[in-house]
Amino acid sequence: MASKPIKVKARQPRGFGDRGAADLRAQDRMIAVIKGVYERYGFEPVETPMFEYTDALGKFLPDSDRPNEGVFSLQDDDEQWLSLRYDLTAPLARHVAENFNDIALPYRSYRAGYVFRNEKPGPGRFRQFMQFDADSVGSPGVSADAEMCMMMADVMEALGIARGDYVIRVNNRKVLDGVLEAIGLGGPENAERRLTVLRALDKLDKFGIAGVHELLGKGRLDESGGKGDFTKGAELETTSIERVLRLFDISGLSAEAVDAHGAGEVRLAKASEAFGDNARVAEGLDELRQISAMCQAAGYDDTRVLIDTSIVRGLEYYTGPVYEAELLFDVTNEKGQKVQFGSVGGGGRYDGLIARFRGEAVPATGFSIGVSRLMTALKNLGRLEESERTGPIVVTVMDRDRLADYQRLTTILRDGLNPKDHTGQYVGPVVPVEMFQGNPKQFGKQLQYADRRNSPLVVIQGGDEKAAGMVQVKDLIEGKRLSAEIEDNATWRASRPAQVTVPEAELLDAVKKILAAQAADGAAGAALPPADA
Incomplete structure (x- = not known):
């Protein structure tokens, strides 16, 4: 009987953090x-x-076995100590x-x-x-x-x-x-006591004059939180x-x-x-x-x-x-x-x-x-607040045999919405565009994906649209707004909210028009001033 594979427990190292x-x-x-x-x-x-050689950092030097506490270190194959x-x-x-x-x-x-x-x-x-x-x-x-x-x-x-x-x-x-x-604390022999005094003075804003007086003397007992920790003073x-x-x-x-x-x-x-x-x-x-x-x-x-x-x-x-x-x-x-x-x-x-x-x-x-x-x-201060960031435009996949067609539509939008200047540098803010890369079996899952990514719109082209040379563009932001106002399915089907069908040649213009309308409604904004302000 084959043994079950051992699963590694997913855990984050203490003192380190993932960031979104x-x-x-x-x-x-x-x-x-x-x-x-x-x-x-x-x-x-x-x-x-x-990484630097540990002796180049200066503050911490390796002893005979390992560097002192304070830095993360390893020994290279030439037996020299390296430290982060x-x-x-x-x-x-x-x-x-x-x-x-x-x-x-x-x-x-x-x-x-x-x-x-x-x-x-x-x-x-x-x-x-x-x-x-x-x-x-x-x-x-x-x-x-x-x-x-x-x-x-x-x-x-x-x-x-x-x-x-x-x-x-x-x-x-x-x-x-x-x-x-x-x-009387001059000279190299008093280096450690000088640091003790400086650390005590650095606590002025935290402990006040009275607390620093204690740290410069015998020491200070910290009874906050019921700990009763004693810090030895500079004496x-x-x-x-x-x-x-x-x-x-x-x-x-x-x-x-x-x-x-x-x-x-x-x-x-x-x-x-x-x-x-x-x-x-x-x-x-x-x-x-x-x-x-x-x-x-x-x-x-x-x-x-x-x-x-x-x-x-x-x-x-x-x-x-x-x-x-x-x-x-x-x-x-x-x-x-x-x-x-x-x-x-x-x-x-x-x-x-x-x-x-x-x-x-x-x-x-x-x-x-x-x-x-x-x-x-x-x-x-509220300086990093911004409205929810707009996600990528998603080109949905209706037919596995037409992936090349969907990739072509994706490239048309990606290039057309992100123009370059004469030096080849992008002009203006980036508009992300992606072709759906998950399992395309269930179309509803693709729309759920676009919704979770906060996509402004999706592009849809089934077999009938392809035969007619047409493509659908669905405005997800306007769709959400209208869905809150429409209560019955009949009205919803009749309204086909925020969805347009256009010739393939007009796809880029249709997408630009929808994005411009969303921007006019204040869909995006940032609290920090731009770097060149």
Whole structure:
């Protein structure tokens, strides 16, 4: 007796997700808008592979048996470790270093791609997600950082996020590093403690000043959800904690002071007062003043690009200005609470990253947009809503022996509805057309298929129509509308709703006429502006 074949259980890996046509089309439209902004600033596309040699990534290195946690890795047949990229910046640094003599500096590039994190998945935390980066390599002055901030603001507005619903916050790692140096955490021996302090400061918007005070000290007990998780702190002395927090707490500022000088200028003044005697802090504050002046001169005031010394970017490779795009409108979280949406991207200056390959500093700055998170934000704003997308025109199959005839009709419509210009490029939006490829035995199943695909119309040619040189075109959208109004079968048969019979030579014109009528009725539309808007 033959054994039954073993069935593999269909299951999705944790932290990874399938995505349907609607999401992918919305993503494509969003990326096209972002790409349009990047290209207006003179940035050009580049693509790097998903795998890199693990030591080239820099953040995670292989030990004797396997790479450290954080990346997905495998060993090649030459016993070298390869890892899936965890961001798009480290691969760009490798690409620039490898092609340095062939690249014209400044090298202004953008790229979108999936990145991978070998971390524990959770709600809203995936192991695979898409980023969309723009970088300027070979630009030593902070004017390049100011331009990045302005370009981020332009991206937000191009996507329909109104002024007042977003802000680009800017800080400087020189300020943060100088502060840590001033409290005795300079030098390579304190690298881990510095990261602990930076991670604590990065929780300011989540836990407030009191919570960050705990994280900078012995630690913080999180009793939310009844878990009682304890996070070990940086164990700074109380005087150091209070000094650091002077940089971040502006709760005591009067509204008059902020209105008179601007929130950014007031933050700079407070930082200078607290740590201005440190040379690194002073240098960082001066760069922030330059960025602010350039943005203000170009019309990007504090409501769009804001100097904010509370912004922390945790990656170790940042060496200068850092910035973050934050959305300010409220959303409801999984606990039913109203919270601000928060960050959808960020970046900064990383003048030392390419030096890992070349042994010389190469100035660079750039930012990364979290595509999935930004899409979620646009959905919350209603910017990705659109009426149901029109599916393909379906040419039905009535006779198996006449497949060539049906394919000919399909090609006539496909070519006629999708014209090309003199360069061979398609003009206007694509109108999909397909010949039914399933089992043609039951004609009703073909109409059900067209209905499920949201087809605007179907083309029908039986033997009698073929002999007479005719073809039928059935308007499915109008048919649905009329079917809701007609109650008895006799009336339905008499009306033959939204169905016309025309000579084969007039098929294309008849289809165009029906599609034009559907468009006039508002059958399609999109919330996002076109990429060239």
